[in-house]
């Protein structure tokens with residue numbers, strides 16, 4: 001099969017948002033000085049946590065089994081990514097516990113650990129699955145897979161996920177991202193979700209300076225461009 005382009009754009013945008021906000025969260029937790037500040041970060045984290053668990057489930061149940069089916073030689077490396085998910089899930093649970101205990105010191109250390117783990121895992125995952133996907137799947141199959149991954153993540157998450165992905169991308173990429181969505185979702189985003197997410201995520205702004213050095217060329221990467229052959 002000849003090489004194909006990588007068209008799982010939502011998959012890449014979610015990864016970039018995870019790395020970006022893993023570091024922003026860690027910076028904001030380190031800077032938090034009151035229980036109220038920590039509580040506000042905890043409310044944002046609840047949605048982030050749920051979304052990461054959904055993302056791992058979709059990869060473990062849908063995406064990785066399909067790659068394994070197409071090339072059995074990938075099995076050991078894909079198993080390694082599945083093991084990473086367990087490690088990240090444990091780190092996510094430790095952060096949730098720190099928020100539940102209103103423990104600012106624990107929140108700072110557990111979120112710093114989570115940010116590093118997410119960064120390492122996501123980069124390792126993209127190094128493996130992006131070239132494998134281009135080699136093994138047609139663009140039509142990739143588009144069908146992306147729809148399956150989105151359905152598995154659940155429509156109830158969309159009010160969080162959409163503004164979360166758009167937060168931090170460059171204006172011209174924001175337009176491209178929105179153009180790919182059905183009109184009702186674009187309207188919901190413009191009228192309700194964008195403002196609601198801006199309020200929910202405001203406490204993360206305290207972590208922007210911490211996030212920036214880690215983002216390099218990742219934030220705002222043109223849609224799918226670096227993954228093209």
Ligand SMILES: [Fe+2]
Pocket residue numbers: 056059081085121125
């Ligand atoms: Fe993953």
Ligand SMILES: [Fe+2]
Pocket residue numbers: 015055059122125
């Ligand atoms: Fe992933």
